[in-house]
Amino acid sequence: MTTDNTTVQALIAQASGLAPTLPGAGLPWLKDLRAAGLDRFAKLGLPTQRQEAWKFTSLRPLEKVSFGPAAESAPVSIDRIPSVLPGGPAHRMVFVDGRFRADLSQPGALPAGVVLESLGEALARDPDRVAGLLGRTATFDSHPLLALNTAFLADGLLLYVPRGVTVADPIEAVFLGTPGSAPAAWHPRLLLVAEENAEATVVEHHLGLPGATYLSNVASEVVAGPGARLHHYKIQMESLDAFHLATATAHLGRDATYDTFVLNLGARLARHEARSVLDGTGITCRVSAAYAAAGNQHTDFTTLIDHAKPHCTSREVVKGVIDGQARAVFQGKIIVRPDAQKTDGYQLNRALLLSPQAEINSKPELEIYADDVKCSHGATAGELDDDQLFYLRARGIPIDQARALLVGAFLDEAVEEVQVEVVRDHFRERLHRVLEGHR
Amino acid sequence: MSLLEIKNLHATVDGKEILKGIDLTVEAGKVHAIMGPNGSGKSTLSYVLAGREGYEVTEGTATFAGQDLLAMEPEERAAAGLFLAFQYPVEIPGVSNTTFLKEALNAVRKTRGEGPLDAMQFLKLIRARAKDLNMTEDMIKRAVNVGFSGGEKKRNEALQMAVLQPRLAILDETDSGLDIDALRIVAEGVNKLRSPDRGMLVITHYQRLLDYIVPDVVHVLAHGRIQKTGGKELAQELEAKGYAEFGVNEAA
Numbered sequence A: 001m002t003t004d005n006t007t008v009q010a011l012i013a014q015a016s017g018l019a020p021t022l023p024g025a026g027l028p029w030l031k032d033l034r035a036a037g038l039d040r041f042a043k044l045g046l047p048t049q050r051q052e053a054w055k056f057t058s059l060r061p062l063e064k065v066s067f068g069p070a071a072e073s074a075p076v077s078i079d080r081i082p083s084v085l086p087g088g089p090a091h092r093m094v095f096v097d098g099r100f101r102a103d104l105s106q107p108g109a110l111p112a113g114v115v116l117e118s119l120g121e122a123l124a125r126d127p128d129r130v131a132g133l134l135g136r137t138a139t140f141d142s143h144p145l146l147a148l149n150t151a152f153l154a155d156g157l158l159l160y161v162p163r164g165v166t167v168a169d170p171i172e173a174v175f176l177g178t179p180g181s182a183p184a185a186w187h188p189r190l191l192l193v194a195e196e197n198a199e200a201t202v203v204e205h206h207l208g209l210p211g212a213t214y215l216s217n218v219a220s221e222v223v224a225g226p227g228a229r230l231h232h233y234k235i236q237m238e239s240l241d242a243f244h245l246a247t248a249t250a251h252l253g254r255d256a257t258y259d260t261f262v263l264n265l266g267a268r269l270a271r272h273e274a275r276s277v278l279d280g281t282g283i284t285c286r287v288s289a290a291y292a293a294a295g296n297q298h299t300d301f302t303t304l305i306d307h308a309k310p311h312c313t314s315r316e317v318v319k320g321v322i323d324g325q326a327r328a329v330f331q332g333k334i335i336v337r338p339d340a341q342k343t344d345g346y347q348l349n350r351a352l353l354l355s356p357q358a359e360i361n362s363k364p365e366l367e368i369y370a371d372d373v374k375c376s377h378g379a380t381a382g383e384l385d386d387d388q389l390f391y392l393r394a395r396g397i398p399i400d401q402a403r404a405l406l407v408g409a410f411l412d413e414a415v416e417e418v419q420v421e422v423v424r425d426h427f428r429e430r431l432h433r434v435l436e437g438h439r
Numbered sequence B: 001m002s003l004l005e006i007k008n009l010h011a012t013v014d015g016k017e018i019l020k021g022i023d024l025t026v027e028a029g030k031v032h033a034i035m036g037p038n039g040s041g042k043s044t045l046s047y048v049l050a051g052r053e054g055y056e057v058t059e060g061t062a063t064f065a066g067q068d069l070l071a072m073e074p075e076e077r078a079a080a081g082l083f084l085a086f087q088y089p090v091e092i093p094g095v096s097n098t099t100f101l102k103e104a105l106n107a108v109r110k111t112r113g114e115g116p117l118d119a120m121q122f123l124k125l126i127r128a129r130a131k132d133l134n135m136t137e138d139m140i141k142r143a144v145n146v147g148f149s150g151g152e153k154k155r156n157e158a159l160q161m162a163v164l165q166p167r168l169a170i171l172d173e174t175d176s177g178l179d180i181d182a183l184r185i186v187a188e189g190v191n192k193l194r195s196p197d198r199g200m201l202v203i204t205h206y207q208r209l210l211d212y213i214v215p216d217v218v219h220v221l222a223h224g225r226i227q228k229t230g231g232k233e234l235a236q237e238l239e240a241k242g243y244a245e246f247g248v249n250e251a252a
């Protein structure tokens, strides 16, 4: 265990100190939950490469930074934060340095029974509801980052869509990191619950101002009831000095559709771990990602798709482009339990290496215990096609632009996996802007 | 004025000398045809002129409109007005023909000091050009050359040429793969480009294309060199006699 390192010690001290001041500190169940999280984190420490799940991603760079709590937010303007809707967001919840900012948010008009609020507000207003929703999927026994997130649990997003209700427009959650006087850490929790036959689209935007050094340790808990359709998307454009560690745990019921996609573009070190349990028949689960990493960036996309019941479909398309000395990791585990006959699983991982120092570690893992299943997976790593590059240049397109076109086309194929059209278009546009050199 | 001037050009591919001293001058306003047996170096010459990697010039010079062509990047050559219609056009999955043409045209316009066309102007332009070539709207929207038939790919090359309006067009067997009607349509497109300040280098195996695009000069390229130069009647002669005269058995 690595409890002797200073980052861990500082985080533990900080959590203990903060505990009495956190929202809902007077609620015994919450106090106990946080204490349990802290206790677990103290035992586990930060993940190390000795653990199989972290074999290719080192958190050592994190240990060199001492993260304090986020300062009270400086005034920020969010006018320029893009929305997936061309006319501006319909529902937008804004968090600055991990704290909800009602002054910048705009929940918008929602159908009756839908709850969209910050976790802080929810804890103050209706702690019992939160108690019933919290910790359903984010079990932290063997997961240090979830334990850490639990220890600091204070703010985040709560979305509850009751049975049969559809929220038509995307709900956008903006997480903005600003450069404080010292590096800070925050630990937002998202609770996304769609009851039976409910439908919603959630888009997380994680952004950071240039030069901001921080750790954003996000935990998303997703519950999709029978027949629910939940579209859960994320664009990660953190500051290039930031650390972004996210864990999304989903529990899916019979006939549910869970469609999740991550566009990973920012952060010095980013990891997104998506764990989905398909706990009913007839479920469709899509877990896909596109990423572009350059310079010294490290980006990790780790997934677990757990087919527990028969007749489910899962699909995973992960494509990335790696330049400079950047490193990328893809770990994709699919478990098909003995009961999960007629499982249809598909996994594709492709990487483009744009420089000789760029590196990809790709680890597909199929654990199949049922005999009547269809599971395919493929992984490739290659370079840009010289013939294509020359063809574009021979038509007058400068080399950088030609590369960007080819890289964009390569990544678009993954972005195509996004099922909601406005989000797909928006992600494609954002991606292309980054590839053309605008951040 | 000479648009393209090649002097004693030698080039190797993977260490093997393919071009062994080419001398060739194309004047503005003229159409030159190059004929020659398979493997004689015709495509190699076109690639060297367009600036493809892997083709090493070991001796000689090539100037284009007074500029040292060999010192320029491929995109600079294109921007200066050199266009190569590929013998084997490349498929580019995920990039639409429209995007490709737009990026290309705007890049070329930029170096000419012209502003980019807006979306409407651009669409109007390519629709008109595509119509001249009997190309469908669908072909313009699809990914570049992906799933195109051999003849469609060649037509797509002609479309790019029509949009970019080059000063020197090198057509590397643009006729092969085209049906009879398409050949006539593409040739008409090429003829439309003919003007006193433009030149053409037409590589072909067949007299038929030269019936439509009547050349001013015909060259025979064999063994990496121009072996013979003549008028348009040289093409007819070759059609009748083959390349035996140049020490090549065409059947081999």
Ligand SMILES: Nc1ncnc2c1ncn2[C@@H]1O[C@H](COP(=O)(O)OP(=O)(O)OP(=O)(O)O)[C@@H](O)[C@H]1O
Pocket: B013, B014, B016, B018, B036, B037, B038, B039, B040, B041, B042, B043, B044, B045, B087
């Ligand atoms: N990478 C390479 N290594 C070795 N030889 C090569 C390479 N590429 C081309 N060549 C050779 O160079 C010669 C000239 O090829 P080129 O394509 O220029 O011929 P061509 O005149 O265009 O023929 P065709 O009429 O069949 O199109 C051929 O003998 C070919 O095999």
Ligand SMILES: [Mg+2]
Pocket: B042, B043, B044, B087, B172, B173
């Ligand atoms: Mg050839």
